[in-house]
Amino acid sequence: MVFLSIEFLVYMIVLLCAMCFVKKQQHLLLLVASYFFYLWNDWRMLLLLAAETGAVYFIECRMGKEQDKKKKKLLLTVGVITLLIVLGFFKYYNFFVDSICAVFRVQNSFALNIILPLGISYYTFQGLSLLLDVYYGKIEAEKDFVKVALCIGFFPQITAGPIVKAKDMLVQLKEVKPVNWDNIAQGAQIFLMGIFKKKVIADRIGVQVDAVFGAPQVYSAGSLALAAVAYSIQIYCDFSGYSDMAIGVARMMGFDLGRNFNLPYFAKNTSEFWRRWHISLSTWFRDYVYIPLGGSRKGKVRTYLNLIITMMLSGLWHGASWQFVLWGAIYGITNALYKIYSDFCKPYREKWAKLPGKKVRIILAIVLNFLLVTTIQIFFRAESIADVWIIMKRIFTGAEGVAYYYVYTIIYGVLLVIFETWKYIKNDGNDIYMNLNLEKFSGKLVFCIIVWLILCFAYVGSNAFIYAQF
Amino acid sequence: MKKSFFIQLMQWIGALLLAMAIVSVVGFFYYRPVGWLERDKNATSAVWEPNTVVVNFLEGGGITRVDSHGYTNPWGKELDDELVLCIGASYVQSKEVMENKKYTSLLNEMLTSEDKLKVYNLSRDAYLYPEIVAGFSAAIQEFPQTKVAVIDISNTDYSLEELKKALIQREYSPEQTGDKLYAELPAIEKIKIKVKDYFPITSILKHQMSQMQGEGVDVTGATKRTQEVSEAQYGEALDATMKQMREAFSGEIIILYHPSVLLNEDGSMSLNQPKYRDVFEEMCQQNGIVFADMGDDFLQAYEERKEVPYGFQNVTIGEGHLNKYGHKMIAKRLYDLIEKE
Structure with a gap:
């Protein structure tokens, strides 16, 4: 079942109605609904989700009871390794086997035909978050299995996030959510x-x-450059669009999944970009990888190394290929370079802030960072590393070829710049969700215009979410 | 909710309808096909609502006028005494380019300096070779001043059944031209057509539905052959269709064949040649019909100027309908052929 289907519409109506009547067992209702949502896609994979949830519940409960730090650490290690082995098998087995065979130049006869379970990267990270939060004492061990299962497998976020950390999700499960018009609207x-x-x-x-x-x-070079910009727009609208749908569905039921994107293309450097892009994943890696690695507490060189390692792992999370690792490494290097630059500029920052032309400098930084991010995204989208080379070479040598300046990229690009700039200015550099007053006729009219625009201008040729593959 | 349920409901319905009307205005500049009049006689089985304007920016961009016959020709131009009749499907109709860019207009400009219509566009969506053959005699009767008939095709492979069916000729009736058909329409049908004309949102939604159902993907007119047949058998069936056209018309017939193209990963462009292309050419030669294959022209334009004959900047390049380059190349080729004669 996908969000954009009649089945999902019916499912949501039934669920919201049921939530109005079921108060005491609301969490159980949501869990059944979540598992039904997942079951609709593939029942075999539901068993994996349930098994993983069972393992997390068992370990986090044991950790909660355990006073001995060493035993607690052992339990955490067992839990983390178990989850990573499952994720590693389904997502990375063939990649590692391929890579090892390539290194030793032997024929790969170990490859397996493995189906990637829907949302495994997301719910595994939800589970890991729960174990780590309990271990670090951010939350107490949750004794209610239903809440743990819901924290890991809540249906709006299970397909492609956002990855809500356990400490943020379990708090919301402490109370019964009332279904009301404000939330639905x-x-x-x-x-x-x-x-x-x-x-x-x-x-x-x-x-x-x-x-x-x-x-x-x-x-031609120009067409390739425009296509690179187009991809930046596409991936942003695709993934933030999906996140908005998940956040919207959760909001209708009274849950707050946080914000997953915050005008990322208004970032002035790659470091800020990652604080605005896929925020739930970035903060996950910050809290559970970068900081435990030492963060910026163990000297400059170690900080840079930690940044690169974290981003490389983030790259690997996105896809089982060296291309993604390379993509992550490039971001790691740019983040480290920015950190070096930032440290170097620290003494002069106050002086520079007083210089005239601050706004121009900010706009320039935003534009340059967008171009840098767009260039790095080529590594993410190209079909192979060889293609990355071809694209770069053709762009930077001004190669001749078919001129393809897609009208929609230009139109939507301009509209996005206008709309996002308006939000950036209006909300002090941050994103705003649309909040029409649907009690008023004008609110209803704008809502209906958007509905008609979607019906008339939606592209109906494909509907796969880019991030669902991860 | 503070307001009563009834008021809220009424407001939602009102908002929905008003929003529909507002979005419909956008439709006038995006996609506005006009009424479609079905008929059982004459060359084509349907024509556009006469004396109207079709707007299409779904693929490419074109504002096309429909004449009193229901075909896509400029208004008010007197027909020349000697006509080049261009018959075909959506490629000839050319709703995807502006009127002055389509090959019939370009050819008209090349052939005459007078303000007359020397090149007449007789086309309909999905009007493929078998149907053209079936309606050929009626087309000539409707436009007896025809000196050259150009039949536009982008595929040479059809089923034997289709070719056999093509031999059943459509009758001509002067009572079934576009303007006369429209005048005879019952009031309810006229209202339906006007709703379509003034609420283009209905056509846009219909288009969206058909796209969702996977319709309208192939514009080449490629049909699924029910069974593979030998070249001899196929040639025989084709020969009968061409003889039929020859009987109806003694002037010059040009079959304009423009194959679809493929942009390859290595940067080259190749042609998609159907299986019976050579048989088609051979049968044309046997029947004194000129077979004009645009393939080499397309390849040359790509090699020299990286021009691709199909596709637009608002869809993809290399697929779909003829663009301004394709139209220009065809117009030039037809001009050379007609001038040579």
Whole structure:
């Protein structure tokens, strides 16, 4: 079952109605609904989700009872390794086998035909978050299995996040959520904007991206550069659109999944970009990888190394290939370089702030950072490392080829710049969710116009979410 | 909710309808096909609502006028005494480019300096070779001043059944031209057409539905052959269709064949040649029909100027309908052929 389907609409109506009547057992109802949602996709994978949840519950309960620090650490280690082995097998087995065979130059006869369970990267990280939060004492061990299961497998976020940390999710499960009109109205608006970003913008722009990245040798330098920009727009609207849908659905039921994107292309450097992009994953890696590695507490060199390692692991999380690792490493290096630059500039920062032309410098930094991010995203989208080389070479040598300046990339690009700039200025550099007053006729009218625009201008050729594959 | 349920409901319905009307205005600039009049006689089985304007920016961008016959030709131009009749499907209709960019207009400009229509566009969506053959005699009767008939095809492979069916000729009736059909329409049908004309949102939604169902993907007119047949058998069936056209018309017939192209990963462009292309050409030669294959022109334009004949900047390049480059190349080729004669 996907968000953009009639089945899901019916499912949500039934669930919201049921929530109005079921108060005491609301969490159980949500868990059954979540597992039903997952079951709709593949019942075999539901067993894996349930088994993983069982393991997390067992270990976190034991950790809660355990006073001995060493035993607690042992339990955590067992839990983390178990979850990583499961994730590693399903997601990375073939990648590692391939890589090892390539290193030793032997024929790969160990490859397996493994189906990647839906959302495994997401719910594994939810589970890890619970274990780590209990271990670090951020939360107490949860004794209610239903709450633990819901924390890991809550349906709005299970397919492609956001990865809500256990400490943030379990707090919300302490009380019964009332179904009310305000929540539904607010959630529906967030959901609607998510559909707009995904179906009207991302999927339409994907037409150019697929064509150009599928045969980069065909197109001219300008067309390739525009396609790279198009991909930046596509992936942002696709993933933030999906996140908005998940957040909107959760909001309708009274849950707050936080914000997953915060105007990322208004970042002035790559470090800030990652604080605005896929925030739930970035903060996960910050809290559970970068800080435990030592963060910035163990000297400069170690800080830079930690940044690179964290980003490389983030790259590997995105996909089982060296291309993703390379992509992560590049981000790690740019973050480290920015850290060096930032440390170097520290003494002069106050002086520079007083210099005229601050706004121009900010705009320049935003534009340059966008171009840098767009260039790095080529590593993410290209079909192979060889293709990355071809694309870069053709762009930077001004290669001739077919001119393909996709109209929608230009139109939607301009509209996005205007709309996002408005939000950036209005909310002090931060994103805002649409919040129409649906009690008023004008609010209803704007809502209905967006609905009609989606129906008329949605691209109906494809509907796969880019981040669902991770 | 503070307001009563009834007021809220009424407001939602009102908002929905008003929003529909507002979005419909956008439709006038995006996609606005006009009414479609079905008929059982004459060359094509349907024509557009006469004396209207079709707007299409779904693929490419074009504002196309429909004449009193229901075909896509400029208004008010007197027909020349000697016509080049261009017959075909959506490629000839060319709703995807502006009127002055389509090959019939370009050819008209090349052939005459007078303000007359020397090149007439007789086309309909999905009007493929078998149907063209079936309606060929009716087309010539409707436009008896035809000197050259150009038949536009992008595929040469059809099923034997389709070719056999093509031999059943459609009748011509002067009572079934576009304007006369429209005048005879019952009031309810006229209302339906006007709703379509003034609420283009209905057409956009219909288009979205058909895209969702996977329709309208292939514009080449490629049909699924129910069974593989030998070249001899296929040639025989084709020969009968061409003889049929020859009987109806003694002037010059040009079959304009423009194959679809493929942009390859290595940066080259190749042609998608159907199986019976050579048989088609051979049968044309046997029947004194000119077979004009645009393939080499397309490849040359790509090699020299990286121009691709199909596709647009708002869809993909290399797929779909003819763009301005394709139209220009075809117009030039037709001009050379007609001038040579």
